[in-house]
Amino acid sequence: MKLSLAEENYLKAVYHLSAEGETEVSTNAIAEEMQTKAASVSDMMRRLSEKELVHYKKYQGVRISNDGARAALQVVRKHRLWEVFLVEKLKFSWDQVHEIAEQLEHIKSPLLIKRLDEFLGHPKYDPHGDPIPDENGEFKEKPQIPLSSTNLNDDGIVVAVKDTSPVFLQHLDRIGIYLGAKIKTIEKTEFDGSMEILIDQKNKLFISKEVAQNVLVTN
Numbered sequence: 001m002k003l004s005l006a007e008e009n010y011l012k013a014v015y016h017l018s019a020e021g022e023t024e025v026s027t028n029a030i031a032e033e034m035q036t037k038a039a040s041v042s043d044m045m046r047r048l049s050e051k052e053l054v055h056y057k058k059y060q061g062v063r064i065s066n067d068g069a070r071a072a073l074q075v076v077r078k079h080r081l082w083e084v085f086l087v088e089k090l091k092f093s094w095d096q097v098h099e100i101a102e103q104l105e106h107i108k109s110p111l112l113i114k115r116l117d118e119f120l121g122h123p124k125y126d127p128h129g130d131p132i133p134d135e136n137g138e139f140k141e142k143p144q145i146p147l148s149s150t151n152l153n154d155d156g157i158v159v160a161v162k163d164t165s166p167v168f169l170q171h172l173d174r175i176g177i178y179l180g181a182k183i184k185t186i187e188k189t190e191f192d193g194s195m196e197i198l199i200d201q202k203n204k205l206f207i208s209k210e211v212a213q214n215v216l217v218t219n
Contacts, residue, residue: 129160
């Protein structure tokens with residue numbers, strides 16, 4: 001089934017907002033995500049419903065269908081593979097690749113994406129730690145928790161970030177947090193949720209609650 005660029009973007013938004021297809025989402029939430037009007041969302045949901053890619057009734061929530069989830073995952077797959085390519089082969093930094101990948105993800109050639117995957121060595125995760133779906137839309141999540149949920153003296157390794165905005169990633173670069181960094185929780189402040197951490201057993205750092213909530217670690 002051929003989908004327009006706009007249809008792919010909406011499907012991807014519904015998929016992410018619905019926690020990977022498990023729950024219904026409101027048209028208002030989709031409108032906020034897509035930065036458009038609710039009426040425009042309703043029109044698009046009717047189009048996607050006619051193609052059986054979402055389940056939609058006016059004034060009710062939207063649920064992505066199995067076919068819709070498969071289509072959304074293929075867009076996600078292309079996006080994350082292109083991010084890997086941009087970082088590993090063209091030496092972009094992790095805060096520069098999202099907008100470029102947003103454009104590249106709409107390339108329609110399955111053969112190109114298959115060759116890209118092979119060229120990159122079939123990566124499992126993108127530069128932000130997000131899993132890359134395979135050709136069948138299957139992927140494996142890493143076990144992970146927000147840094148803010150760790151206990152005193154816990155050790156962890158940074159495996160992903162929730163916030164992939166350029167300003168947040170640039171902030172992490174400035175303070176020395178990166179994927180693979182070893183982090184030990186030294187102190188947690190009850191008043192505002194800020195934390196003192198030790199990075200790679202040598203650099204002590206105070207971080208805000210917001211930063212700690214958006215950095216994901218595993219033991």
